[in-house]
Amino acid sequence: MPEQHGNTAARPPFFPPRFWMWMAGAVLIIVLDQLTKSYFDSNMAYAERWSVLPFFDFTLLYNPGAAFSFLADGQGWQRWLFTAIALGAVGLILQLLRRHPGQTLFCASLACILGGAIGNLIDRIMHGHVVDFLLFHWAGWHFPAFNVADIAITCGAALLILDEILRIRRERRRRAKPAA
Template structure:
């Protein structure tokens, strides 16, 4: 027999919004994995396709973290980064579920989640992350990266912006009540 107790509107709407955030993260994961698969299948390791005077598509493997941090490890870093990613994914899922109506906050978390899952898939499947976007100027090279890395970077920037906006709101509120 169904329970006829009224449920709070916030409680019943949360999963719907949570689902939208998950779908956004899934879109990033799909775009990331499709592009990585394309370049991994189309280029030889280290090969470059020149697109612009400052940009190439390339195929590189990164067993480390951002900017190849700890890439020289003996394989243990794969498991360290896997554990860190799983912890971050759990935390992000919890935050998305608890705060689904905070647009900028959840947008940032969704981008980070999509990127974290995209790179986690690579680590689990290949033991390294596939990178294919290479920006450079003259003899200066930015480390190669991928769609997941873009999601993480944009998400982090949006998270910082969200925190700055939150602090400003709190200052204005405190000033009004002072």
Template sequence: MHSGRSSLWRWLILAALVVLFDQITKIWFDTNLQFGERLHVLSFFDFTLLYNTGAAFSFLADGQGWQRWFFTAIAIGAAGLIVYLLRRSLGEPLFCTALACILGGAIGNVIDRIQHGHVIDFLLFYWNDWFFPAFNIADASITIGAILLVLDELLKMRRQRRKPGKG
């Protein structure tokens, strides 16, 4: 049981590092840029400072404030489920990496929602007049985690097909 606990801690530490990096970058941009200000970096990428009261792609951002607590509750519930899944899946490193990334991102954005009432976004990709919604390290970590979950499932399916007698 001791080795299982230490394995769980490894994934929780990864999630905590995501939260730490996310919060440090958000504090830096919130302190050093004015709302809406953009710092040009590349022909398709700027740093900016925007606030999102909604969820991904500003979903429900025009709500009257109730969405703050709604998304906070969803993230806290998801965090509990993720920790449960981590404990049950310690022998699956790709799956656990994915879950740790999602956990860290969810907690990073929950901290913003509780502390500020919105999520701080600062990464802006665009092409000519087309703009991808601004996002942050937590969002990027959640996206990476989701991609890793899909990859993990595809690899599991591939292994299942290769087992003898599974023609």
């Protein structure tokens, strides 16, 4: 039973302690993302490439669009569209992290997506484009360049899918279990 204070029951904190753990993870992603982008933006010329492996280069490219340069050839309006989408996603993710801080895999995925979304949002607001610097290629084929924020978002999305698969499996097992 909740502790009583006068006539009202004690409420859990608005931001539970585990919420701040997830925020720290997101901040770590943001810092790593911004430091790496700053390094490559300061030390490379646009479109310059540093060969690292036969299939991997560092490069400096600017993406005014979304993932894989979607809408990159727009007239500038896409910057504000993607900024608004990112702000909406950040708000939703913060609510979900606050409400479900104990769901480890779910919150880890959201923290990754949050850190990546804010990392790219900072670029859009400050520069009007996202700084990309990781380039995989093979025999004339090039995967679109990306950055640490993109890696975090992709890993977060994969973890979110895994979390849902595991939730469905648990639910099926629970329903299949005979009542005692």
